[in-house]
Amino acid sequence: MTDKPIVGFIGVGLMGHGMAKNILEGGYRLQIKGNRNRAPVEDLVGRGATEATSAKAMAEACDIVHICLSNSPQVEEIIRGSDGILASGKAGLVVVDCTTSDPNSTDALAAELSDAGMTLVDAPLGRTPKEAEEGTLDAMVGCDAATFEVVRPVIECWSGSITHIGETGTAHRMKLIMNFIAMSYGALFAEALSLGVKSGISPQTVRDVMGASRMSNGFFDTFMSYAVDRNRDAHKFSITNALKDMTYVASMAQGAGAMNPIGAAARNYYAHVAAIGEGSDYVPMVADHVARLNGIDLADAVKKGAK
Numbered sequence: 001m002t003d004k005p006i007v008g009f010i011g012v013g014l015m016g017h018g019m020a021k022n023i024l025e026g027g028y029r030l031q032i033k034g035n036r037n038r039a040p041v042e043d044l045v046g047r048g049a050t051e052a053t054s055a056k057a058m059a060e061a062c063d064i065v066h067i068c069l070s071n072s073p074q075v076e077e078i079i080r081g082s083d084g085i086l087a088s089g090k091a092g093l094v095v096v097d098c099t100t101s102d103p104n105s106t107d108a109l110a111a112e113l114s115d116a117g118m119t120l121v122d123a124p125l126g127r128t129p130k131e132a133e134e135g136t137l138d139a140m141v142g143c144d145a146a147t148f149e150v151v152r153p154v155i156e157c158w159s160g161s162i163t164h165i166g167e168t169g170t171a172h173r174m175k176l177i178m179n180f181i182a183m184s185y186g187a188l189f190a191e192a193l194s195l196g197v198k199s200g201i202s203p204q205t206v207r208d209v210m211g212a213s214r215m216s217n218g219f220f221d222t223f224m225s226y227a228v229d230r231n232r233d234a235h236k237f238s239i240t241n242a243l244k245d246m247t248y249v250a251s252m253a254q255g256a257g258a259m260n261p262i263g264a265a266a267r268n269y270y271a272h273v274a275a276i277g278e279g280s281d282y283v284p285m286v287a288d289h290v291a292r293l294n295g296i297d298l299a300d301a302v303k304k305g306a307k
Helices: 015-023 037-048 054-060 072-080 104-114 130-136 144-158 170-198 201-213 218-227 237-257 261-275 284-291 300-307
Strands: 007-010 030-033 065-068 094-097 119-122 135-141 160-168
Touching: 007 054, 015 037, 015 065, 015 072, 015 130, 015 144, 030 037, 030 054, 030 135, 054 065, 054 144, 065 072, 065 119, 065 144, 072 094, 072 104, 072 170, 094 104, 094 144, 104 170, 104 237, 119 144, 119 170, 130 135, 135 170, 144 160, 144 237, 160 170, 170 201, 170 218, 170 237, 170 261, 170 284, 170 300, 201 218, 201 261, 237 284, 261 284
Parallel strands: 007 030, 007 065, 065 094, 094 119, 135 160
Antiparallel strands: 119 135
C-alpha cells in the first residue's frame, strides 16, 4: 500500500498527456478524463491509469485533481457542471488548475470551492509539450503555504522549476504577464521580419543578427525556427489560444486599472488571424499572415535569402 494521494487529471491533450504520464511515473495512482482524442487516454490507461466517467466521479475518488484545459469557460463547466467537481461534495479535495485562466474566474471559483470545503490551486505552465513529456515544465503556483506543501510533490513530477507566487489567483496573473510579453514578442518579430524583407534584408539576416545579440531569447529561437527554418512544430501553441490569453490580459488590465495599449495592438494581430479562420495555426505562423498583409510571401523570401 502507498500513502501517496490519489491524483486525478482532466485534460490529457498536448500538455496534459506528458504531465499525467510523469505523475504515473512518480508512483501515484492516477485517474484521467480526456476529450474527443482517444489516443492519449488509451496510452495512459495502458501505462496504468484508470479512466473516470465524470469529473464528479473523479473528485469522489481522488485527493488531488489537476485540470489542464483550453480556457476558463471549460474549467467553469468542469467545476460547476451537474456532473462536475462541486457536485461531488468532496470536502478536503484539492483542485489544481493548470489552465491559463482568467484570474477573475479563478477568484470566483476559489470562493465557491472554499465554501464547499475544497481548495483551488492555480498552477499554470511555462514551456511546451516537449518539456511536458520530459517532466521539465515551469510551474507557477498560487495557494497558501500549507496547501503548497501538499501539492508540491505531485507538481515536481511534471515540473523542473516551481515558483510559489503567492495566494490563489496570483499564479494565473503572473502567467498572463508572461504570455503578454511572449505574444507581444510574436507580433513584434512578425512585423520586424516583414519590415526587413520590404527593406531588402533577408529573413535569415534578421534572425542571424538578432540571434547573436543580447536581444535573443528562447521565444525568439522557437519563433524563428518556424519563420525562417520553416519548422512547423517549433512552437505548438495555437493562435486561438494566443488570442484567448491576450483577451484575458486586457480583462486583467481593466480590472487593475492599468493602461495596456501594447497589449491591445498585439492582440489585434491574433484577432485578425482568428477572424479569417486560421486560428488553428501556431503562433510563429503569424509571421506569414503579417507578411501577406505586406504583400510578401515569407516562405519565398526565405528561399531567396538562402541563395
